[in-house]
Amino acid sequence: MEKSSKEEEGESPPLPPPPPVVSQNVKTEQVDQPKRSIISRRGFGTAGKRITLLTNHFKVAVKSPDEIFYQYSVSISSEDKRAVDGKGIGRKIIDKLYQTYSSELAGNRFAYDGDKTLYTVGPLPQNNFEFTVVLEDSFAKHGSPPHNGSPGEYGKRSKRSFQSKAFTVEISYAAKIPLKSISLSLQGADPDNVQDALRVLDVILRQQAANRGCLLVRQSFFHNDLRNFTDVGGGVTGCRGFHSSFRPTHGGLSLNMDVSTTMILTPGPVIDFLLANQNAREPRYIDWAKAKRMLKNMRIKTRHINREFKIIGLSEKPCNQQFFPLKVKNSEGAYDEGQTTEITVYEYFTKHRNIELTFSAYMPCLDVGKPKRPNYLPLELCSLVSLQRYTKALSSVQRTSLVEKCRQKPQERMRVVTDAMKNYRYDDDPFLVACGISIEKQLTEVDGRVLEAPKLKVGNSEDCFPRNGRWNFNNKHLLTPIRIERWAVVNFSARCDTSHLSRELINCGRNKGIHIERPHTLIEEDPQHRRAGPVVRVDKMFEQITARLPGPPQFLLCVLPERKNSDIYGPWKKKSLSDFGIPTQCISPYKINDQYLTNVLLKINTKLGGTNSLLAIEHLSCIPLIKDTPTMILGMDVSHGSPGRSDIPSIAAVVGSRSWPLISRYRAAVRTQSSKVEMIESLFKPAANGKDDGIMRELLMDFYNSSNGRKPAHIIVFRDGVSESQFNQVLNYELDQMIKAYQHLGEVDVPKFTVIVAQKNHHTKLFQAGANENVPPGTIVDTKVVHPRHYDFYMCAQAGMIGTSRPAHYHVLLDEMGFSPDDLQNLIHSLSYVYQRSTTAISIGIFMQIY
Structure with missing residues (x-):
């Protein structure tokens, strides 16, 4: 990877050379670290243009705090x-x-x-x-x-x-x-039972919702109202409801109310669900083995007696062949003990119940009995009960449909939330009345600040000034473009003219400063392979690649047959990256123009080691607290398998900055770990032979080798995906593992750490009063709706164009580096502009390096 001019000139004063043990597998005595506590707020930011905002918090008054x-x-x-x-x-x-x-x-x-x-x-x-x-x-x-x-x-x-x-x-x-523990918490104290008191208030809200017949999902509730349903395909429906929770804030106790969505099974006839779920045109195409797995434990209501049952399975035979013992009546109309006759389910319902059965005669029956005492019901008499949660992973098509159908503009979201507050009349609850609790019906007004967008440096030492969180490379060169000499185009799409595509890509690259030679070859997929499975198609394509190329290319440009959700994509990436180690860029253009090709080249240039742009302060090495001391920035996250899939390991991913004093260049390290475990297990991973095979060693060595032999004296950790109950584990488990990895390299002086948790999955939204548009990019809120004692703030760095923007919620758990609030907020805001593949500010910049 090329170095910046500042690194080559070595303008930063070098630190004393490290001891030789830095690159050796040396095990040193490690000192147990003292238990750390979450720091308190050190002040409030002042930078930026003032702006008045509304937020979906409703002020709560407590008239009887001594209860x-x-x-x-x-x-x-x-x-x-x-x-x-x-x-x-x-x-x-x-x-x-x-x-x-x-x-x-x-x-x-x-x-x-x-x-x-x-x-x-x-x-x-x-x-x-x-x-x-x-x-x-x-x-x-x-x-x-x-x-x-x-x-x-x-x-x-x-x-x-x-x-x-x-x-x-x-x-x-x-x-x-x-109840007084809440008041003490609002005054800055940390009473032991404040969470218990808040839980009581939340239980009251959940009890209200349960009494209204709502589906309860953690702190959200969902009504059985068709107006709140949106079909996303596959027999799955998005159900809109509301999240509500009491929160202690800097401005007092508040009720956070937000629109929430969960997935439910589409209510209605079971046969309709199966057809939609399996995308089958007719009942005869239904896969009954798959249907049995899908239907198990679902609740159904029967048409003939209007009663609910739970499905435990399917009958082994069709309705007209499935026999069961029917008790026989004697001449007096009473049942004779032990006297039964064998009869099919179909015959029972048609002759004994006078119920006409049509299509379900040749289908399995639903078993709603017990394992040793089956009870069979014909399929067409059964409908799925409403408000049954669907907890399996959505397909990419379903996710796209859900996002498109459930998004709401800011004004609509404000109206829905305020209407809900008025309609649900929480104040009327006898329990809340007994506590002397009343809730305002208006959104809370808060003061915000809009930070100025950072200036960027692009090619030819030009400055680039983002506007509204966006910029472009029209008439501009990339900062450090790469030179592409060995590459090829592979085409899975019959409609794409690859000769025209490669010519236009070369011309666009020339305009952006990238020299691209003509491709070594253009490989078209053999038409006879297009009906094969995706893995076979990819294997056949690579047979052509190895036959027609003299050696590994710098990268492969792959034209996919579909723009979204192509089944070729996964096998292609696995084959090219994992098996052959060849960088690849997939495209599927509707039309080829300069904007589209520029976006493609941004990705290619980054993947091959080039740099598209830098922050101006980064280019000039003048970032506060980072410019003078070697500083490493880490982004950490863990992704888990689909709900219910405990057999799939979780994936821990950490990115670390490199080439200090830059903060735009990152290396990723990935490990698998125990399923559903959120804490990262492999930050420090000593083996029996004394070698550390952990993530931190890999990233520390890369930082050292790419930063002219400098060792990080400061480390800034951004942690994603953890809840407030896990903050202490981040501080006292993950941080300890990082320190042990550093000590294992033979180091005595431990770096100073700043640890920040970034949360995306929360329910606080920010609105501009009287405007049906999102808050400006760079909006900060660090008063009134933040924690009364802890150091947290909300930042909306991105320019939200669709739906309602969700601000990132940052929690500063530890700050040994001593950032001022303005310096830290400006640094985090600037990191939203360093993602090399984008020309827009992104919501949480450091974590996009992972994704």
Whole structure:
């Protein structure tokens, strides 16, 4: 990789040469690090143009801060002493308990989490209770069931009676939670039970939503309202709802309310779901083995008796061939014990129930019984119940559809949120009234600042000034263009003229300062291979490449047959990068013009080691606190497999800056680790032979080799993907591993660290009052809606053109380098302009180096 002119001139004073052990596998004694605590806020930023904003936080007033919540443990068991799980039945039992035993409980209202805990304002009369609660089931058959394991078990009910089920509920005192802990937290204290008090308030909101029949997903709730549904294909529907949570902020207690979306199974006939899910034109094309896996545990409602069941499987035979034993009546109309006759499910429903069955006669039945006692229902009588979560990974087509259909402009999002606050009338909840809590109905107004966009340096020492978070390379050269001499074009698309494409790419490259020779060869896919699978097509193409090229090219330009979601892409990348180590650029142009080709060349130049642009302050080596001391910047993230796929390992990726004093050049290190584990396990990975094969050693050595033998004295860590409950693990596990890796190289003086967590998955949004456009790029908010004590701020660095922008939420956990608020915020803002493949500011710059 080429060095910048500043590095070659060696203008920065060199540090003393490192000892020879830097490149050796030396194991040194490592000192245990003291436990670290999250730092408090050091001040507020002042840089930038002032702007007045609105945010989706609603101010909460607490009129009775001295109230005390009492926490009780709840245990529910059935008549046979088995524990009762399931939040739906738990809420029904507790509701019935309150109705039945209100006087014994002195009229105290409950806030019940649906599981093992309930809360009251003030104590119950006793510390321990045991109640018997009776629930009545109106769907029970009068008398004994007529037969075993058959559809008729749920047969015609001309007479219904109420079958009672008794449950034992034990309630025992657990703890006191003072509401005052929230007030103390707002004043800057750190009481132990503030999270417990906030949890009580959140449980109250969830209980309200549950009573309205909503689907609850963590702190979000979703109504069964067709107006909130949007079909995304494959039998999956996006359901719009709301997130709500109480948060202590610098401006006081607030309720954060936001639009939220979850995925549910499209309600309606089961057969319609299967056709959509498998993209089948007709029922005869359904893969029933796949359908069995998909339908298991889904809840359905039957048309003939209007009752809900849970699917446990499918019948082994079609409806018209699946037999079951039907009890036989004697001459007096009573059932004879042990007397049965074999009958098919189809015959039972058509002759005994007088229900006409059409298409489902030749299909398997749904089994809604128990493992040893099947109960079969014809498919066409069953519909999927609404508000059933779909937790599998979405396809790329579904994700695209969801994004396009669920995006909202800022003004629409503001209106939806404020309407929800008015309609749900949280203030009317008796529990909140008892606490003296009231909630305002207007969005909170906050003061923001808009930072000036950093100036960029491009080719020929020209300056580039971004406008509204964007810039371009019209009539400009790239800063350090590469020279491309050995390359080839491979074409999987019959519609693309590769000769014209290569000529236009060469001409565009010349205008941007890149010298591109004519391609060594243009390879067209053999038409007879186009019907083969993607892996075969890629293998056949590489057979042509190895036959027609004298050696490995600098890169391959690959023309894909589809612009989006091409099944060629994954196998092609694996083959070219993993198997052959050849950089590749995939394209699928609708039309070939200068803008499109420029964007392609930005990617190619970066992949081959060139530099498109630099920050002007970076080019001049004048970044505060970084210019004088070798500083390494790390971006760290962990990606996990699809929900429910515990067999797929998680992927830990870390990027580290190189070629100090630059902050635009990065090297990536990737490792697999235990599934669903968020903490990075391989930052320091000593082996039995004393060698460290961890990520940090790899990045530290690369920094040393690319920075004229300088060792980082400062390390800035940006961590993505962790929640507030994991902050201490980042500080006291991951940071310890980094230090151990540094010490393992024979170093005694540990670098100074600044550790920052960047969160994208939060629910705070920023709006411009009276404007239906997003906040300007560079917008900062570090007052009022931030934490009352910790050092955090919101930054919206990107220019949001579609939907409503989501600001990044930065939490500074540790700052041994001693940044001022303005210097740190300006550095983070500047990092949004260093992503070499983009000509727009991006939301969280350092992490795009990973992706």
